[in-house]
Amino acid sequence: MSLIFGALTRLFAPFVWSSPRRAARMVHGFAHAERASVIDMQQAARHTPSPARAAQYLRHAADEWRHAQLFARLAHKLDAARSGPVHVDTEHLYDTLGEASFLAFVHMGEQRGRAQFDAHLAHLAGRAPLPGRPRAVIRGVLRDEHQHAAYTGALLDELEPRRGGLVARMARRQLWRQWLRAGRALSSGLYLVTGGLLYVLCAPLFTLLRPRG
Amino acid sequence: MATVLGVSAHYHDAAACLVRDGAVVAAVQQERISRVKNDASFPAAAIAQCLRIADVDPGAIDRAVFYEQPFAKLERVMRSTLTTFPHGLSGFVAGMARQLGGRVFVLDHLREHLGLSRDQVMAVPHHQSHAASAYLVSGAEPAAVLVVDGVGENETTSIWHGTGGALVPRYTQPFPDSLGLFYAAITAYLGFAVNEGEYKVMGLAAFGQPRLEEEFAAFITVHDDGSVTLDRDTFLHMVHPTRAFGPRLEQRLGPARPFGRPWRLFDPADAHYADVAATAQAVLETALLRLARTAHRLCGDADTLCLAGGVALNVRAVRRVLDEGPFHEVFVAPAAGDAGGAMGAALLGAQDLGDDVQRPLADAALxxxxxxxxxxxxxxxxxxxxxxxxxxxxxxxxxxxxxxxxxxxxxxxxxxxxxxxxxxxxxxxxxxxxxxxxxxxxxxxxxxxxxxxxxxxxxxxxxxxxxxxxxxxxxxxxxxxxxxxxxxxxxxxxxxxxxxxxxxxxxxxxxxxxxxxxxxxxxxxxxxxxxxxxxxxxxxxxxxxxxxxxxxxxxxxxxxxxxxxxx
The missing domain is CATH 3.90.870.20 (Carbamoyltransferase, C-terminal domain)
Structure with missing residues (x-):
């Protein structure tokens, strides 16, 4: 799956990096993802029964926190207008999946991230430097992503020696998430239209309630 | 002798509070566990934490109480956006998505989550939850209770007379005229996040001078009783649930400050924004002081004023009410905002089941x-x-x-x-x-x-x-x-x-x-x-x-x- 993500990133990278505004938007999205990851790892550290694994999750969370800050700063440097708050949310992945599946999910996410960052670096190589030195930032983050993929892989082997099935399940889950996201986008559009129509139909009745004077 | 769970959620600061035999035994904000600041989602983790702390099984809960009435809120959103046709279109679409996306079904969600029967789950009015969260734990008897926040179901300000453990409503100001939403709009104008940056405005106010009274008078009037009238063309909360102000505010006060720009307080531009904060703070203090006087008039036998709602977190305004207001004492509970509503709801539920819930809160370590x-x-x-x-x-x-x-x-x-x-x-x-x-x-x-x-x-x-x-x-x-x-x-x-x-x-x-x-x-x-x-x-x-x-x-x-x- 990471190969697909890498290929897609290579395809879109020239388009994204050709505009500082688009690049800033994408990098701001990275900051958002890293902040969400801090929360996931922090929740995992709280819930795992193993203090040793809790320590590893906390180290991971500290890295992600640093990445989020680096990306937020980079987004601002690429486009000063891109300085909105980095909103975070959580899917409570550890609670929902359990530790082994959570690790498989994180492991795959790190591999996917690595493939995407590799593709961005390949695109940026040899091009004119951009504000905020995105290559240096991405290269620094990439080093950590390698380490994260390695330790989550090792922990996964420890918790689930036959991890093939688990990884396949998580890959399916990831595809299902993408499908749901697309469904949500479509239903949001439909809702906007029907909500607007409903408003136009109902409003004349309610204007009678409008206070006079 | 009941075990009652109070819950607040779906606006900001979701929380849970457990009351057993009339005493608060645990109270937890969802954000502390989820690690999402001001987390408003259904507080499943906070509920679980409260039950764990008190060593209570969900089956032992006698009643679960939600801190506001979902359908009354839905009605207000519909009415405010539909009566402002056509400006309320985007507000209607966004507001209904939020309401129908889970908010109106919260009582069923609570029932299913805890495995309770429908008659074990109830809702109490938003401002009554706030009032209870202050009065019932204040140790004051009798007391005047002043609740000021953005908006509950339909009230933005209310005054209650607390006597013998009961709360008697004495005064309300309805939506959309809201002191809390006025301050929220200024918060957004100054480049801070609404429901989070209000205390930053209060801190910034000390660096400015309240010299913009004339400009502010064009969009907010504070009446003698402390009620306010907001200019409908300046503030947008009537037509949109998340956009606080419109271009009219920028015409009066200059362009809004961009989010995240570093502050240089000695720069004339930022000095102007500090003056905006100082003027907003002065308006808020004036209104709160007048409301306190109104509360004193309406609850004549009370020596203590209990303050609740998000505006009660404004510690500078509380000082003015204490120093210049008519009450000998003022009490503000540790969680005066929406999280505190969970505590008020739990106490009201326990009281409804016959428990004596009126006892001072000795400690905030809950x-x-x-x-x-x-x-x-x-x-x-x-x-x-x-x-x-x-x-x-x-x-x-x-x-x-x-x-x-x-x-x-x-x-x-x-x-x-x-x-x-x-x-x-x-x-x-x-x-x-x-x-x-x-x-x-x-x-x-x-x-x-x-x-x-x-x-x-x-x-x-x-x-x-x-x-x-x-x-x-x-x-x-x-x-x-x-x-x-x-x-x-x-x-x-x-x-x-x-x-x-x-x-x-x-x-x-x-x-x-x-x-x-x-x-x-x-x-x-x-x-x-x-x-x-x-x-x-x-x-x-x-x-x-x-x-x-x-x-x-x-x-x-x-x-x-x-x-x-x-x-």
Whole structure:
């Protein structure tokens, strides 16, 4: 799956990096993802029964926190207008999946991230430097992503020696998430239209309630 | 003799509170567990935490109470957006998506989640929840209760007469004229996040002058009774649930300040924004003071005013009400905002089942206890130096006196937005540069944000004036600093010479009073243990992550002393 993500990133990278505004938007999205990851790892550290694994999750969370800050700063440097708050949310992945599946999910996410960052670096190589030195930032983050993929892989082997099935399940889950996201986008559009129509139909009745004077 | 769960959710600051036999036994904000600041989602984790703390099985819950009436709120959203046709189109679409996306079904969600029958789940009005969260735990009898927030179902301000444990409504101001939403709009105009940045506006106000009264008079009128009238073309909350203000406000006050731009308070542009904050603060204080007078008139036998709702967190306004208002005492509960609604709802539910719920709240430490054994094991795995010093207080005092920062995670976590010494970052309150150091290096926040002092009863009057015991325990009012405070603890004072001082007593917190007895001065700087944009730490893992990311001398977890990377 990471190969697909890498290929897609290579395809879109020239388009994204050709505009500082688009690049800033994408990098701001990275900051958002890293902040969400801090929360996931922090929740995992709280819930795992193993203090040793809790320590590893906390180290991971500290890295992600640093990445989020680096990306937020980079987004601002690429486009000063891109300085909105980095909103975070959580899917409570550890609670929902359990530790082994959570690790498989994180492991795959790190591999996917690595493939995407590799593709961005390949695109940026040899091009004119951009504000905020995105290559240096991405290269620094990439080093950590390698380490994260390695330790989550090792922990996964420890918790689930036959991890093939688990990884396949998580890959399916990831595809299902993408499908749901697309469904949500479509239903949001439909809702906007029907909500607007409903408003136009109902409003004349309610204007009678409008206070006079 | 009932077990009642109160819940607030789906607007901001979701929380759960458990009341058993009329006493509050646990209260937890969802953000502390989910780690999402101001988390408004259904507080499943906070509910589970409350049940764990009290060792109660969901099956043992007699009643679950939601802090507002979902269908009344739905009706208000529909009415306000439909009667403003055609401007309310986007507000209707967005607002209905929020309401129908889960909010109106919250009672069913609660029933299913806890496995209760439908008649075990009830909802109480939003402002009544707020009023109960202050009056029933204030220890005052009788009391006037003033609730001021953005908006509940339809009320934005209400006055209640609390007598014999009952709350009798005396006055309400309906939506859309709202003091809370006015302040929220100014918060957004100044480039801060609504429902989060209001206290930044209050801090910024001290750097400006309230010289824009004429401009403000064009869009807000404060009447003699404290009610307000807002200009419908300036404020947009009537037509949109998330957009606070329209172009008319920028025509009056100049362009809104972009989010995230670094503050330079001596730059004329930022000085103007400080004046906007100062004027907004002055308007808010005037309105609150007039409302307090109205409350006194309507509840003639009451000596105490209980304040609740998000506006009650404005500690400067509370000071003015205390000093210039007609009441002898003022009480503000530690969680005056929406989280506090969960406590009010639980107390009202227990009262409805016949329990006597009227008892003073002695302590805000209502969350989960720190797990020192777990902290020791995880810290050891991180390679941190972990010790159990024989004289921990002496060691802590030495570190603080030497200028070190000390992170503290001990006992049960606090309820409400203030860290009161259980999940705190402590420092020596001098020199003044300590404040800048903490703001810039640790909290990574605006330079105008004040830090608060904590001191003992014996020392309090030497450093601060205007003591009000009901408020000092929970850090819900400002105090003027004395000359001694200006000399000895400048880092804990705001630019206007006030401080949001906390008073601790040996009976309720022997550890912190013991520490204050060992430091060079009996005053410490006390700020919440959290990184920028994050909720206050709750579990020991959160505190360890804080230690990993910040330059602090050590972390104290109960009787453990943890330092980074020296094993």
């Amino acid at each position: 969350g989960a206890p720190a797990d020192a054994a777990r902290a020791q094991a995880v810290a050891a795995s991180l390679g941190f130096a972990v010790a159990r010093p024989s004289d921990l207080l002496g060691q802590a005092a030495r570190v603080l006196d030497d200028g070190g920062l000390l992170a503290v995670c001990r006992g049960r976590s606090e309820w409400g937005p203030r860290a009161l010494g259980h999940r705190s970052l402590l420092a020596r309150p001098r020199p003044a540069a300590v404040q800048d150091r903490i703001n810039a290096q640790v909290k990574r926040r605006e330079p105008f944000r004040p830090l608060a002092p904590v001191t003992t009863r014996d020392a309090f009057d030497g450093y601060f004036g205007g003591r009000c015991d009901k408020l000092q325990r929970f850090m819900t009012v400002t105090n003027p600093a004395t000359a001694k405070a200006r000399r000895d603890c400048p880092a804990a004072l705001h630019v206007d010479g006030t401080a949001r001082a906390q008073l601790v007593e040996a009976a309720s917190d022997p550890w912190l009073t013991g520490l204050l007895a060992r430091t060079a001065e009996p005053v410490l700087l006390n700020t919440s243990l959290n990184a920028a944009g994050e909720p206050i730490c709750d579990a020991v893992e959160d505190a360890l992550l804080f230690l990993m990311r910040h330059r602090v001398a050590a972390l104290v977890v109960d009787d453990l002393w943890i330092e980074r990377g020296r094993r």
